[in-house]
Amino acid sequence: MNWDDMRLFLGLARNGRVAFAAKGLKVDPTTLIRRVKKLEDSLNCKLFELTKRGYVLTSHGSELVTYIEKAEHYFLEAQNELSDERSHLAGTIRVSVSEGFGSWFLAPLLPEFKRQYPGICIELVATSGFLNLSKREADIAILLEKPGKGLLVTQKLTDYHLFLYTHENLITQDKPQTLQELEQFTLVSYVPDLVYAPQLKFIEETALSQLSALRSTSINAQYQMLMNGAGVGILPKFIAETTSGLARLAENDIHIRRTFWLASHKETYSQARFQAFTQWLVDKVKQHQHVFID
Structure with missing residues (x-):
C-alpha cells in the first residue's frame, strides 16, 4: 500500500x-x-x-x-x-449559514481565521435560507437538518438551545413563570408561511401562538424588537445571552433543542483550504460550547 x-x-x-x-x-x-x-x-x-x-x-x-x-x-x-503551510493556502470558500449563526457566532470569529490563513477568502452568506450545495451555490453549509441526499460529507456541528425571552424592564415586578401568565404580552416571532426551515416552526409547539404578534423573517429583527421592549419571543441562547438585557421566561414550559449540521462537497472536502476551515470551525464551536447549550 x-x-x-x-x-x-x-x-x-x-x-x-x-x-x-x-x-x-x-x-x-x-x-x-x-x-x-x-x-x-x-x-x-x-x-x-x-x-x-x-x-x-x-x-x-x-x-x-x-x-x-x-x-x-x-x-x-x-x-x-x-x-507553515497555512501561510501558503489560498482560494475562496463560500459558506452558507443561517442568519443567526452567521451574524452572532461566525462573523465575530472570522478575523481570527483570516489572520491564521491570510490567503483564504471567506464569502459568508448569512441569510434567512440556505444556498444549494448540490448545485454548487456554496462550498460549505451549516444547516439546521442533516442532508438526506447529494454527494456530501456531513457531520454534526453542535446542538443548541432556545428559550423564551423578554426585556428585563418588562418584568421589574413579578416574573411570569408559566405560559398562562403571558396573555398581556405581544409575541415576537417568524412569519408562519415564510419560515424557510421546519426546525424553526417552534411557536406551533407551544401555546404562544394565541398571543397577538409582531413578526419578521429575520432573527436579527426579532432580537431588536425584543431588546426594545416589544414583548416575548423565542431566541437561541447564543443570540439572546451574548449581551445583557434579555431574561428567560417559563423555562419549565419552553426549552427547545435544535442541531447545526456541517456539510461540504465530497469532491472538494479533502482539499487543504477546506480542511483548514472545517477543522478551525469545529475547534471554535467546541471552545465556545457554553454559548450554545446549558
Missing part, C-alpha cells in the same frame, strides 16, 4: 462516480480504477460494489475510509505545523 493509492481510493469513496472523482483527483478514469483495484488486491478484500448509482463502499471499504480520514487529518495537521 502507498498513500497515493489510498488518496485515490478516498476520492472515489467520497464521490462514487468515476468520471467526477477522476476529474477532481486530476487522473484518468482508467488509472483511478486500476489503482483502486491494486489497493483491493494488496488488502485482499473488495472495497466497492458497482451499482446503478455508481461505486458504493462495502463494509471493508467503509472501515478503510475511517482509518484513512484519521490519517489524513494528522497528515494535514503535521503539514501545517512543520512547513
Whole structure:
C-alpha cells in the first residue's frame, strides 16, 4: 500500500462516480480504477460494489475510509505545523449559514481565521435560507437538518438551545413563570408561511401562538424588537445571552433543542483550504460550547 493509492481510493469513496472523482483527483478514469483495484488486491478484500448509482463502499471499504480520514487529518495537521503551510493556502470558500449563526457566532470569529490563513477568502452568506450545495451555490453549509441526499460529507456541528425571552424592564415586578401568565404580552416571532426551515416552526409547539404578534423573517429583527421592549419571543441562547438585557421566561414550559449540521462537497472536502476551515470551525464551536447549550 502507498498513500497515493489510498488518496485515490478516498476520492472515489467520497464521490462514487468515476468520471467526477477522476476529474477532481486530476487522473484518468482508467488509472483511478486500476489503482483502486491494486489497493483491493494488496488488502485482499473488495472495497466497492458497482451499482446503478455508481461505486458504493462495502463494509471493508467503509472501515478503510475511517482509518484513512484519521490519517489524513494528522497528515494535514503535521503539514501545517512543520512547513507553515497555512501561510501558503489560498482560494475562496463560500459558506452558507443561517442568519443567526452567521451574524452572532461566525462573523465575530472570522478575523481570527483570516489572520491564521491570510490567503483564504471567506464569502459568508448569512441569510434567512440556505444556498444549494448540490448545485454548487456554496462550498460549505451549516444547516439546521442533516442532508438526506447529494454527494456530501456531513457531520454534526453542535446542538443548541432556545428559550423564551423578554426585556428585563418588562418584568421589574413579578416574573411570569408559566405560559398562562403571558396573555398581556405581544409575541415576537417568524412569519408562519415564510419560515424557510421546519426546525424553526417552534411557536406551533407551544401555546404562544394565541398571543397577538409582531413578526419578521429575520432573527436579527426579532432580537431588536425584543431588546426594545416589544414583548416575548423565542431566541437561541447564543443570540439572546451574548449581551445583557434579555431574561428567560417559563423555562419549565419552553426549552427547545435544535442541531447545526456541517456539510461540504465530497469532491472538494479533502482539499487543504477546506480542511483548514472545517477543522478551525469545529475547534471554535467546541471552545465556545457554553454559548450554545446549558
